[in-house]
Amino acid sequence: MNKSNSIPILLVEDDEDNVLILKRALQKCNVTNPLYIAADGEDAYEFLTHTGAYENSQASPRPGLIFLDLNMPRMDGRELLKKIKSDPSLQFIPTVVLTTSKYERDMQQTYNIGANSYITKPINFQEFVDMIGVICEYWLAVVEIPMY
Amino acid sequence: MEIEFNVKNTDDIFYGEVNSSGMYEKNGVTDALEFDGTVGVIRDISEQKKSREELVRAHDELEIRVAKRTNELVEINKTLKQEIVERKISNKILEEFAFATSHNLKEPLRSISGYFEFLIEDYSGQLGEGARNYIDRIQNRIHKMARLIDDLLEISQPGRHQIKPVRFESIEIIAELAQSMQFSETDSDERGNRIFCDYYNNRIIVAPLPMVLADPLQIRLVFKNLIANGLKFHKPGVSSIVRILADTSETHVQSKIIDNGIGIEKRYWGNIFKSFYQLQNCSGSGVSLALCNKIIERHDGKIWCESESNIGSTFYFTLANSTNDEIK
Numbered sequence: 001m002n003k004s005n006s007i008p009i010l011l012v013e014d015d016e017d018n019v020l021i022l023k024r025a026l027q028k029c030n031v032t033n034p035l036y037i038a039a040d041g042e043d044a045y046e047f048l049t050h051t052g053a054y055e056n057s058q059a060s061p062r063p064g065l066i067f068l069d070l071n072m073p074r075m076d077g078r079e080l081l082k083k084i085k086s087d088p089s090l091q092f093i094p095t096v097v098l099t100t101s102k103y104e105r106d107m108q109q110t111y112n113i114g115a116n117s118y119i120t121k122p123i124n125f126q127e128f129v130d131m132i133g134v135i136c137e138y139w140l141a142v143v144e145i146p147m148y
Numbered sequence: 149m150e151i152e153f154n155v156k157n158t159d160d161i162f163y164g165e166v167n168s169s170g171m172y173e174k175n176g177v178t179d180a181l182e183f184d185g186t187v188g189v190i191r192d193i194s195e196q197k198k199s200r201e202e203l204v205r206a207h208d209e210l211e212i213r214v215a216k217r218t219n220e221l222v223e224i225n226k227t228l229k230q231e232i233v234e235r236k237i238s239n240k241i242l243e244e245f246a247f248a249t250s251h252n253l254k255e256p257l258r259s260i261s262g263y264f265e266f267l268i269e270d271y272s273g274q275l276g277e278g279a280r281n282y283i284d285r286i287q288n289r290i291h292k293m294a295r296l297i298d299d300l301l302e303i304s305q306p307g308r309h310q311i312k313p314v315r316f317e318s319i320e321i322i323a324e325l326a327q328s329m330q331f332s333e334t335d336s337d338e339r340g341n342r343i344f345c346d347y348y349n350n351r352i353i354v355a356p357l358p359m360v361l362a363d364p365l366q367i368r369l370v371f372k373n374l375i376a377n378g379l380k381f382h383k384p385g386v387s388s389i390v391r392i393l394a395d396t397s398e399t400h401v402q403s404k405i406i407d408n409g410i411g412i413e414k415r416y417w418g419n420i421f422k423s424f425y426q427l428q429n430c431s432g433s434g435v436s437l438a439l440c441n442k443i444i445e446r447h448d449g450k451i452w453c454e455s456e457s458n459i460g461s462t463f464y465f466t467l468a469n470s471t472n473d474e475i476k
Contacts, residue, residue, distance in 0.1 A: 015259075104305065126265075
């Protein structure tokens, strides 16, 4: 992943524990890409569109991969996903939904609005590490994605 | 001709039937027939008349009573339908609540599990054997709880109310399930039974099965849980044999899953289909049979069991025959 380790990753997650666990999982599978964290959908949308607190575009680079939680305050993951996938300048950013349960309605709904992957996070940490490794390898090193 | 007569000196009325006929005589001169008089017979028919009237009255009364009872039944039916609707709504609310709660429980459980792993990774040098042992036990319980929550999520998942019935062959589902449970198809006999066998010589024997009309994803869960159940509660030192057969009637297919396990005492036959009911401490969560019950109920079918201690159990469930178009 040499060429790709400068591609920023955006994690949209309101739960601090989940942030910590994902950070550690990324570390464990040697993903050293810069990680940005948005606390909810609204925060993430401002980050992506360089508005609000993120007017300085240096501080909010375009991510090459978004990890998205579904249930968040203010603007939830579904709403943010809709906004990303209907914005021509953002639509190609791979967006991976991370959730704890295999809820079929959520799965269908998020794929319908354009999620690139729907991942059920396992309880076992090592399994989670393996999963994150595969996702990062695929979206950051294997596939090619148009910028706009 | 009926005439009412009042018998003299009494208040009684009696009904009579009058038959009369004219009498004629030949005129000796003209040879023509001449009227000579009338002969009449009056017969008392009061009794017949009375019983006929009673019959009519009884008939009318019966009609009124039938109409009244029909109305009552219509009312009861209406109330029952209303109750069913209300119960369905409250069940749905309860299930949504169970789903949301279990969903919310899983997230912190995952964090707890993660932190224990970090504890071992980061501080294993400082932890004694006793502490490691406790952490292992905690991790075991966490995984058990996670399975329980997964089962809860499965049973209460909204949207499961909508069944998508299609016609399908149960054997295809069972063959795929057997494979996923590490059974391989070894043989079939002269009666068309297909035999699946695992490493420990446990067997699943499937008779030719008719087509059914049901939601295949949900029925797969029923077969999965019933087969796993049949394999799990085996007698010590005895290989499990699970047989699957079906009887067909005009409207329904009744499937039978027969095992040679330890059996279930009669007093528990009804309880085992309740959520979280367990007959013994085992790795399950007590949800799998409740889930089967729910799925079969949603298909307007029935599920029940019969069993004999130390001989084995038979689980039955009914589904619409594939020729039956009336399923909702």
